[in-house]
Amino acid sequence: MASSGAEEIVHDFPSIIRVYRDGRVERLRGTDIVPPSTNHDTGVQSKDVVIDPETGLSARLYLPNNNPHHNKLPFLVYFHAGGFCIETAFSSTYHNYLNSLVAKAKVVVVSVDYRRAPEHPLPIAYDDSWAAVKWVASHSSGGGGEVWLKDYVDFDRMFFAGHSAGANIAHNMGIRVGSDGPDGVKLVGMVLIHPYFGGKDPIGGEKTNMGRKAVCDKFWGFVNPSAEDGCDDPLFNPAKDPKLSSLGCNKLLVCVGEKDLLKERGCYYKEELEKSGWGGVVEIVESAGEDHVFHLFNPTCDSALAMLDRVASFLNQDK
Template identity: 65%
Template sequence: MASTTDRQVTHDFPLIGIRAFKDGTVERLMGTEIVPPSTNPTTGVQSKDVVINPQTGLSARLYLPKTTNPIHKKLPLLVYFHGGGFCMETAVSPMYHNYLDSFAAEANVVIVSVDYRRAPEHPIPIAYDDSWVAIKWAASHSQDSGGDELWLNAYVDFDRLFFAGDSAGANLAHNMAVRVGLEGLGGVSLVGIVLVHPWFGGKEPIGAEWEKLSVKAFSDNLWLFVYPSSSGSDDPLFNPVMDPDFSKLGCNKVLVCVAEKDFLRDRGWYYKEEMEKSGWGGIVEIMEAKGEEHVFHFVNPTCDNAVALLKRFVAFMN
């Protein structure tokens, strides 16, 4: 039985509902629900879970839109990274399952939603390593190069690969695109990335962050919680503009989505402006949702701004 000392709280983030104790245990007070894969009776979208690496437990949820047979025109592939500050939510959380199920139907794309391991039990950079393994696993199905997942072999056009994510997942999408630019994907083409309310930071406040220093402190402290060995808020994984490889993005277009009332809004605009000046050479677009907060589209997916975001995301891929 753990002693009273061992049960002392070492980290507490009530805003997102997670606390860690001296004995190493972690309590998550929200974002713990899961939903099984299914076939949507309305849209016909099918989903299933696959294990990518049995040794680590890395898995993904796959979505296949309604289709008749594999000889029809092949579909784009979206590799999606969920948010939650690297420590909350999963690929099988209801809000991610419901959103991606709807997105697969609306966009007519195949989706691999990566269930990377979470901090603090699995501190960063494990989430980045898992994400890269998942991407390489998906890419291994191109040109009959060894992958054994039927949905990817039969239905995916690997010349139309996209990455996307929200919040921490958008951070992952950017960093994975840089890794594609540095290492390649064996001939598979990454067309573009969609960064929804990306969780980026930096030592020096920018824009409205000067008026919300307590929120900035929360964000900076959460980063150190999920990545204890980080160099700090200017770590290139957290502040991509500090990355010497920032301009080596392995795609030719980026869509950044921000929300007017989101603390992270100015970081999204800063990313867009710096990418345009970096010499990268691609096209970066930005969409701002007026009057909205962080990841509002999960909270109210049928509101006008959420529908507009979904349609812009779909148009970007098609």
């Protein structure tokens, strides 16, 4: 039972996060941090960089092994999951996933460590992520100080990707690319894995699982309390975004899980994007029998390995 005064719980999302009356935030998972390294099994190298010392915005970079000719490689700007409020770019979950993806796809990765709610409510995570995209782009003309980007990256082959809330960020960064630049890079495509989208009106299977939908909706209000349109905020419901047709890439891979409530929103996103007048190609890949971000918790299962292969293939289709 919640106690009175400063110890009173004002927000409680079991197994995720708890916030107390005095402002104290207790993150219930995703708090572990692993250092950058050279992976023993894959040879993938990683290192951490500070993008903006004033805000603390930083990133973890990944470089694949076995590039003897020092060819310019596709690169991926990746946004981690965690409901905008838990996990980091340095969590073991995302470090291990990106080690595997980099080894499989032979791409350079910039994994963005944006500031998190509730201490930094949305849209701060979007603004941080956009600052990271612009920082990456600043290297395209020989500027910037990061050697891995200047020496190994083909700026005509940029991708965005993310899981869940990170997929939401990736989409919204794609919208900004289409309307605001930046110059010097070409966003070829995006990979949205189990994207965290929503909307006021239930669709499809949401109508028979209103309890889970209510939790998803409540969580959006928690991380973005200033959203004027609630769950129909265009940042959360892309169908309400007048800029949807300006999405700044020409191909898109959306991964959904058969048992994931958010599958409905991933499929609806595809439909709305195709109706918007956007001129690209969007493909849905469904993992049979699987729930939300299953591959992060069971990365060696057959469905997870199949998804990894499909994402790696997508990132290399333009070669």
